[in-house]
Amino acid sequence: MGIFRYTKLAYREPDEMLFGHAKFPVSAHWGLQFGAGYVVPEVKVAPEAGSERSKEVMVKECESIAEQAAGRAVDIGLPAFLLEQEHVYQQTHFPDWGGACTRAQADVLERFHNEYGIKCGLRQTVGDTRLEERGGLRGTDYDNEIAESIEQCAKNGASDIAAETMGGKSVLDYGSMRGDIRAILFGIGVLGSIDMEYFWKRAVRICSHYNCNPAGDTNCSGANSVMYIAGGLLGKDFSHTGAALARAISAARSLVAVECGATGPLKDCGYENTIVKAICGVPIAQEGKNAVCAHADVMGNLTCQVADVWSNESVFHREEMGGPTPGVWLQATGYEAALMNTAIQTGNAKILRDLYTLTDKYRDPQGTLLAYDNAFRVAGAIVEYGKDPYLRARAAALECSKVITEAYDAKKLMLTRFELDSLNKYTSVLEGLPMESERFIDECMKEYPKRIPTFDPKSYGL
Amino acid sequence: MGIFRYTKLAYREPDEMLFGHAKFPVSAHWGLQFGAGYVVPEVKVAPEAGSERSKEVMVKECESIAEQAAGRAVDIGLPAFLLEQEHVYQQTHFPDWGGACTRAQADVLERFHNEYGIKCGLRQTVGDTRLEERGGLRGTDYDNEIAESIEQCAKNGASDIAAETMGGKSVLDYGSMRGDIRAILFGIGVLGSIDMEYFWKRAVRICSHYNCNPAGDTNCSGANSVMYIAGGLLGKDFSHTGAALARAISAARSLVAVECGATGPLKDCGYENTIVKAICGVPIAQEGKNAVCAHADVMGNLTCQVADVWSNESVFHREEMGGPTPGVWLQATGYEAALMNTAIQTGNAKILRDLYTLTDKYRDPQGTLLAYDNAFRVAGAIVEYGKDPYLRARAAALECSKVITEAYDAKKLMLTRFELDSLNKYTSVLEGLPMESERFIDECMKEYPKRIPTFDPKSYGL
Amino acid sequence: MTLDWESRENTDFVYRRYNVIVEGPAIKPEDDKDVKKNMPPKEPFRELALAVIHGDSDRAREATKTALASTPPLDVIEKGLSKGMDAVSALYAKGAYFLPDVMLSADAMMVGMNMADAKLGKAREKKGTVVSFVAEGDPHDIGKNLVVMFLRSNGYEVVDLGRDVPNADVVSAVKKAKPVMLTGTALMTTTMTNFHHVSDMLKKEGISLPIFGCGGGAVKRDFVESYDMGVYGVKAFHATKLADAAVAGKTWKDMRKEYPKIVGEFVGEYADRL
Amino acid sequence: MTLDWESRENTDFVYRRYNVIVEGPAIKPEDDKDVKKNMPPKEPFRELALAVIHGDSDRAREATKTALASTPPLDVIEKGLSKGMDAVSALYAKGAYFLPDVMLSADAMMVGMNMADAKLGKAREKKGTVVSFVAEGDPHDIGKNLVVMFLRSNGYEVVDLGRDVPNADVVSAVKKAKPVMLTGTALMTTTMTNFHHVSDMLKKEGISLPIFGCGGGAVKRDFVESYDMGVYGVKAFHATKLADAAVAGKTWKDMRKEYPKIVGEFVGEYADRL
Amino acid sequence: MNPRERVLSVLNNETPDKVPVTCFTQVGIVEAMEKLDCAWPEAHSDPTKMVKLGTSLNKLAGLESARIPFCLTVEAEAIGCRVEMGRIDRQPSVRQAAFQSAGEVNIPSDFVEKGRIPAVLEATRMLKKNFPELPAIVGITGPFTLSGHLIEIERLVKLMRLKPMEVEDLLDKVTDACTAYAQEIVKAGADVIVVNDPSAAPELIDPLSFKSTIKPRLKFFTQGIKAKKVLHICGGATPIISDMADCGFEAISVEDKVDIAKAKELMKGGARSMFVAGRMTTTQARIVKIAGNVSTAKTLFTGKPEEVRDEAKKALQAGTDLLAPACGIAPRSPLANIKALVEARG
Ligand code: B12
Ligand code: B12
Ligand code: SF4
Ligand code: SF4
Ligand SMILES: [Zn+2]
Ligand SMILES: [Zn+2]
Numbered sequence A, B: 001m002g003i004f005r006y007t008k009l010a011y012r013e014p015d016e017m018l019f020g021h022a023k024f025p026v027s028a029h030w031g032l033q034f035g036a037g038y039v040v041p042e043v044k045v046a047p048e049a050g051s052e053r054s055k056e057v058m059v060k061e062c063e064s065i066a067e068q069a070a071g072r073a074v075d076i077g078l079p080a081f082l083l084e085q086e087h088v089y090q091q092t093h094f095p096d097w098g099g100a101c102t103r104a105q106a107d108v109l110e111r112f113h114n115e116y117g118i119k120c121g122l123r124q125t126v127g128d129t130r131l132e133e134r135g136g137l138r139g140t141d142y143d144n145e146i147a148e149s150i151e152q153c154a155k156n157g158a159s160d161i162a163a164e165t166m167g168g169k170s171v172l173d174y175g176s177m178r179g180d181i182r183a184i185l186f187g188i189g190v191l192g193s194i195d196m197e198y199f200w201k202r203a204v205r206i207c208s209h210y211n212c213n214p215a216g217d218t219n220c221s222g223a224n225s226v227m228y229i230a231g232g233l234l235g236k237d238f239s240h241t242g243a244a245l246a247r248a249i250s251a252a253r254s255l256v257a258v259e260c261g262a263t264g265p266l267k268d269c270g271y272e273n274t275i276v277k278a279i280c281g282v283p284i285a286q287e288g289k290n291a292v293c294a295h296a297d298v299m300g301n302l303t304c305q306v307a308d309v310w311s312n313e314s315v316f317h318r319e320e321m322g323g324p325t326p327g328v329w330l331q332a333t334g335y336e337a338a339l340m341n342t343a344i345q346t347g348n349a350k351i352l353r354d355l356y357t358l359t360d361k362y363r364d365p366q367g368t369l370l371a372y373d374n375a376f377r378v379a380g381a382i383v384e385y386g387k388d389p390y391l392r393a394r395a396a397a398l399e400c401s402k403v404i405t406e407a408y409d410a411k412k413l414m415l416t417r418f419e420l421d422s423l424n425k426y427t428s429v430l431e432g433l434p435m436e437s438e439r440f441i442d443e444c445m446k447e448y449p450k451r452i453p454t455f456d457p458k459s460y461g462l
Numbered sequence C, D: 001m002t003l004d005w006e007s008r009e010n011t012d013f014v015y016r017r018y019n020v021i022v023e024g025p026a027i028k029p030e031d032d033k034d035v036k037k038n039m040p041p042k043e044p045f046r047e048l049a050l051a052v053i054h055g056d057s058d059r060a061r062e063a064t065k066t067a068l069a070s071t072p073p074l075d076v077i078e079k080g081l082s083k084g085m086d087a088v089s090a091l092y093a094k095g096a097y098f099l100p101d102v103m104l105s106a107d108a109m110m111v112g113m114n115m116a117d118a119k120l121g122k123a124r125e126k127k128g129t130v131v132s133f134v135a136e137g138d139p140h141d142i143g144k145n146l147v148v149m150f151l152r153s154n155g156y157e158v159v160d161l162g163r164d165v166p167n168a169d170v171v172s173a174v175k176k177a178k179p180v181m182l183t184g185t186a187l188m189t190t191t192m193t194n195f196h197h198v199s200d201m202l203k204k205e206g207i208s209l210p211i212f213g214c215g216g217g218a219v220k221r222d223f224v225e226s227y228d229m230g231v232y233g234v235k236a237f238h239a240t241k242l243a244d245a246a247v248a249g250k251t252w253k254d255m256r257k258e259y260p261k262i263v264g265e266f267v268g269e270y271a272d273r274l
Numbered sequence E: 001m002n003p004r005e006r007v008l009s010v011l012n013n014e015t016p017d018k019v020p021v022t023c024f025t026q027v028g029i030v031e032a033m034e035k036l037d038c039a040w041p042e043a044h045s046d047p048t049k050m051v052k053l054g055t056s057l058n059k060l061a062g063l064e065s066a067r068i069p070f071c072l073t074v075e076a077e078a079i080g081c082r083v084e085m086g087r088i089d090r091q092p093s094v095r096q097a098a099f100q101s102a103g104e105v106n107i108p109s110d111f112v113e114k115g116r117i118p119a120v121l122e123a124t125r126m127l128k129k130n131f132p133e134l135p136a137i138v139g140i141t142g143p144f145t146l147s148g149h150l151i152e153i154e155r156l157v158k159l160m161r162l163k164p165m166e167v168e169d170l171l172d173k174v175t176d177a178c179t180a181y182a183q184e185i186v187k188a189g190a191d192v193i194v195v196n197d198p199s200a201a202p203e204l205i206d207p208l209s210f211k212s213t214i215k216p217r218l219k220f221f222t223q224g225i226k227a228k229k230v231l232h233i234c235g236g237a238t239p240i241i242s243d244m245a246d247c248g249f250e251a252i253s254v255e256d257k258v259d260i261a262k263a264k265e266l267m268k269g270g271a272r273s274m275f276v277a278g279r280m281t282t283t284q285a286r287i288v289k290i291a292g293n294v295s296t297a298k299t300l301f302t303g304k305p306e307e308v309r310d311e312a313k314k315a316l317q318a319g320t321d322l323l324a325p326a327c328g329i330a331p332r333s334p335l336a337n338i339k340a341l342v343e344a345r346g
């Protein structure tokens, strides 16, 4: 059964894209909207180590996270916020834990909503507990638990469900360790897309039975892993130009969730979201300068450019001198969102957007790619080959290469030799790849299964 | 021997004030300037618990803080940064500790400066270890140690010296816990100003022998304590209108360091700095939305408005998922500074400034006071009575009251009954105070010495 | 300002002043329903309590003077002034009263209490003695001052050692005063370690274990529970409940376990102990 | 974008790419300042040179085809392709180009040169003949191959004897080809001694003295100058200058003395001869 | 400590009683071959002679090493290159590549049963059995050098620019083969595997290609090997030192062109921070042991014993963890110089 594929962009020109505004806004309970003309701050906090020792403790832990976040929101006057809980293993593995934790947090939010009229939302991000080498990705107990956990969360008050699935990870890891761009393309662009379709068709179906949105899925396991390996400006374990290519590829893959019916807001750590938003116009969450607790990315401001939800990244649940971390980090994202909202309300949003973008556009090639005007070009390349997951991923990478090369030629982006050489090398590899999906897959299937012990082709119907 | 007193403002109109720009920029070694057309990010981290057990451990600890901060700065491409070390007790109490820690950090910065050409500065903030109830503020061992510690830091590579002195604290504490505005005015405005003169004449003299700037002094012990007690929007231990009055008063007091020769950048936690900058045009450090690690203030964006240095607040020295805190928090302030610098370079600085300001101007009466246009008015009131520390502090408070009342009357600022009542009460108390400094002091000296056991009049020459 | 704000902004998307949104009309403290039901109905006690509740020292002086003319000093304290202070605690706990209110009430209470004590002649029996200090090297004493105030106005004798107190002084004060509890306050990562030392020193002295409550900025429960006798104190007014518990024979181990029960409210830091 | 960035921003205040700062920027080869000043400014020569510099054989083929339509073959080689190769030498010398780059450029050069030669019809007159070999027992031939490549692309006829060449073969090749110069390469201490033998054998044959340049890993100038006719060659691309000098009548003794002058640059190994 | 314990303790990151004097590169010298009847070329294929020659410098000079084989052509030959076996003072060398293009390369899975590989494995077993007090050190050809043997080094180098994917594929295949071979050697009882990858030296390929193309393979290789591992790359390896150190070898062995003190300094530098599994961690780049680096071309071969001693002392001062020759010992090097090397430890 085929799914809908995007072959057109949601916007006519890049300038139409703006933070707080999505072509297709989304509503959630407790009065919250996304992409409806204002930016919503988000906070997420990892449950404390040891809180997984029993269901009761975990529920209390989640409750106290919600309590501390909501308390601070009110204390500093935030009009709205989104609480995200990224599941620890047990919350997905034991669906009743997931349900109970969701319920506890939902109750807290409901109480604050009723008492203060504050708008709030509750995102539950299930863990992808499946392992290719343990029975494959489909139909195992692990796989079924995920579906159940989604259902429990949806039923118990989550306003949306997200995930960070790991399809293609075995091959991607192999590729990123060796700087093998073909393996990266195969892992993310082909295998990732296949698994996304499997995963999200089901997730969307489950959510449809409840008052709960299926949000979407980032390529955290893929493009983000590569970005981490690439590290800071002085890091050289993977070139930053290569990381940009992986990011472009990931957009073609993350799009699949939306094609299956996900509505957004897409999850924050999808740095590829700008590209996805250009294609399908759904609201997106993003993270950047207020995710320093977790990431040392090189585009802290740029990611604000078209964000509808502005988030931190998982942080330890503990005390800062300024209070417990749920409050501290919501305050951080809350203030940034407030600045964006002021800009919207005073009619200066596009100026602020461009300031954000320009601050990082040439700090690093990854920023160059993701600057919304360039992201828009990559989005265009994707929809041109929109029907074919492989070809659109390849096209994304090639357009990315063009974008970076042009910026370099125009002397706007400086590159080191390492960055330029690896870009050229990867580009020539990509250019040499076949124009037929089947042939590409055949070629890859000749190589990778024997090289990568954890790679399980039948998980992808191959 | 009298000191110079400001009787005129440094700027003709509020609109002249802008982040990254000071009328009187300051240079420091390692290529750094303040207020010279760009904003410098700052980071500070509290030494880890237990690191005070020996000098060696403390030196290593400080060194690693510097190392981690500088490493991240380079990794994300920050053009410049300022490292601040707020002394723990031992660094001031044992001046050789202060010197050795400074040396270790200076060496790290020098190395990075040489290797990468990054601009950096090193601020040492000595602790005010003096206690009124233990021999008074002047000439005790504690007092002498501070002077020695300043000298050691200046000699060993600090680019500037700051402090957060506690003059008037005994009376201020009494006042803030009882909502006694007269005690607050006496504590901060009169006693604080007297002690500042004593402290800073000496500090400026010491620094003048070295390649080290005397930076300045915040009213942390006064206005910040009150702000702290006032808490979030729902906090009521002290009214936020009252906290605004204390803040206005503190500007008249913090100004004294500059009158004694301090050059700035004034220390970040001086929320009164906008007012002081309006008067004397020196560069200022500020903190706000990136100080959430330590403060839950209600003006995270507003404080950016005219900042020349943008800082976090002391944070635990430990690991985040994003790395060690010196790097994490420098990244946070670094990205905000980058945004401001982009705005400056693209000619949009005034728009961004106003967005910052407007985001918080009416969130809380403290924001209303400190919005640069209103702060400018308060500054005007201060210089009108510039020659008399008491009268100018009183004038500052009364102008603050006017500012808030006007905003309330114009229905821009909403107030609760509690906030409005206390404002009215305090205002009428202030209005009833004598117009002669001597009479006011006499009155206070009749009351407070007997009520406040820790208050030591001779510490103020009274 | 360069930007014209007022005309365009819909501030609702930027901030909301929840205090303004949720606050109802101001009611007199004595009309609060929890206060009402515990107020002494009869004079002179009612007036004594009211003077304390309103934090009016002058009124307290007058009321006490009047009351002492006809009433035993102990009753003045226990049936009058203390009832007022109870009402104040209740109002503080529910967020109707705040720090300044409490401080002023405490002042009023002390005025009356001193007068009654003077009349009594001999020293009135205190509930017990507590020693309080701020750790060596730490100048942050606001929290400690609050603790002392609450304890005193709740009938405890407090030996206030002040701030920046050498560990040895703490130990010798404990040896001398034999308190039911010792409260330490520290706000800095680098000074809180002194608690550990004090604990060790007390243990070495073999002193019968007093209870040891500590709180403040940088200090976290984990740390406090990492040495013997440490109990992590959250809010200053919890000190009185803890002291009461100590008098009632609870050990520091009990307190760690039963903190929320002892202080009678939900405490985030002890969420796992509910 | 709404904002016009490039014209206004001084990016130095916003970010600095420290990796670029410490490693140097990747500049296009034709933007290198030493290359720039020697690039032929006019077409078709510029394109020919660029094709060589970029090591792009296809481009070289196209460019040569186009050029030959309007330009004499000799000019195509000397004013175009060779200029490209000079640039490559410069880039290699300064460490911007590496072996793979040089080899690809050489390939491109050869493609063009062969086409030009074909067009020329008769064999282009070579500047002279050179014999090249790697010493007996030595398999390291990369350096030698570079030498051959540079010589060929500079208009010399090269008799390439390969690696591990018995000394006798060298001598007979020299007898047959009558070269202006003989290049030997050895990278091992154990094989370089063959140079000495070859020198002796040539002397014994009484053959008019060809010039004798050698270089390679273990071989040092002292050793090479320890036998007659030996000239220590440092960089592979020096071979062309040395050959030019030989054609111009310089003897091996002149070459030892004037090495830096002949190759036109500072050479560490000949620092005493500057 | 016996020599084996001493060498292994360094590789285990423990403190030895004294710095070992050993050799990770080839140890065959003519003097020893003649004395002990184990001359080249036979010693290249006869396990008994291989063992004799591999342990000869221990026996005759006290060098703390049993090192086989003596050339870099074993794998190439087994896979199909034509090899010329040399003579008593000349090592074998590849005469003709086995394949014409990268795509053609096909390594039979049973190549470990071909050519001289069984001899090397047999010799390893004998070393293990008969010389328990010596570290059994077996050298193999690194993936890049072996690839060069298989298709011609120059072709390989050009392909890196022209068809990088082909090189990637080729290197993967060859790395797999190297791993398979090394695993056999480990099974046979070797204590230390030395990977010699001379063609990966900066003289031939630029340091960035080493980082992006070769390093990942070496990393992959080390993950599959359960013995101690040493990487030797010849030439002026200074620009790639920190990458070499980061490949997962317990030690790296360098030539005299590399200044050991500087190499140690470089290892300390490098990436200051990186992400690991979503976490930012401050990494001190991996600091590994360094072996080397008394010049084989100059000192050991043509120098006097005093010169050997002086240079060895310098290496010790510079901080070498394992005193050793800079590379393969030249066959005509005098035994007296090896003795001097051992004595230099003092
Ligand atoms: C006000 C303040 C000051 C004032 C203190 C005035 C005073 N007399 O106390 C002044 C200006 C003097 C000051 C100075 C310094 N400060 Co200060 N200060 C603060 C601040 C803003 C508020 C503290 C406060 O008074 N809070 C209000 C009171 C009521 O709270 P509390 O004491 O915590 O008490 C509560 C509970 O803990 C509890 N409690 C306390 N004790 C007990 C006991 C029991 C038994 C129980 C049950 C409960 C309990 O009850 C209270 C609530 O009801 C904090 C920030 C923060 N986040 O805490 C920084 C803070 C404590 N200061 C800090 C620093 C660094 C300093 C300086 C070192 C700065 C400098 N370099 O000059 C100096 C100290 C110099 C020196 N001598 O060493 C850091 C400490 C960092 C670290 N190393 O751990 C903090 C955390 C701020 C930060 N993030 O940087 N400071
Ligand atoms: C790559 C290499 C190999 C490759 C060679 C591939 C090939 N087809 O050439 C392989 C792996 C096959 C190899 C094998 C061996 N190698 Co090897 N190898 C090297 C290495 C690392 C680089 C040599 C190289 O190609 N450099 C790049 C080229 C471009 O440089 P070049 O040849 O020196 O040329 C430059 C100049 O010299 C000059 N030049 C050269 N000729 C001429 C001529 C003229 C006229 C002019 C002007 C200039 C000039 O131009 C070039 C620069 O522009 C060197 C280390 C080093 N530091 O040099 C060791 C090295 C040469 N090898 C060495 C050894 C010992 C061996 C082996 C014996 C190892 C073994 N145990 O099996 C075997 C040889 C086996 C045998 N049959 O004898 C030793 C020699 C020591 C010694 N005894 O003197 C060296 C020096 C390493 C060391 N540490 O000492 N090796
Ligand atoms: S501002 Fe905050 S942190 Fe800074 S010193 Fe004052 S209290 Fe301390
Ligand atoms: S050069 Fe030395 S070390 Fe490198 S391979 Fe050849 S012999 Fe071994
Ligand atoms: Zn993620
Ligand atoms: Zn994530």
Ligand SMILES: [Zn+2]
Residues within 6 Å of the ligand: B164, B218, B220, B269
């Ligand atoms: Zn401060």
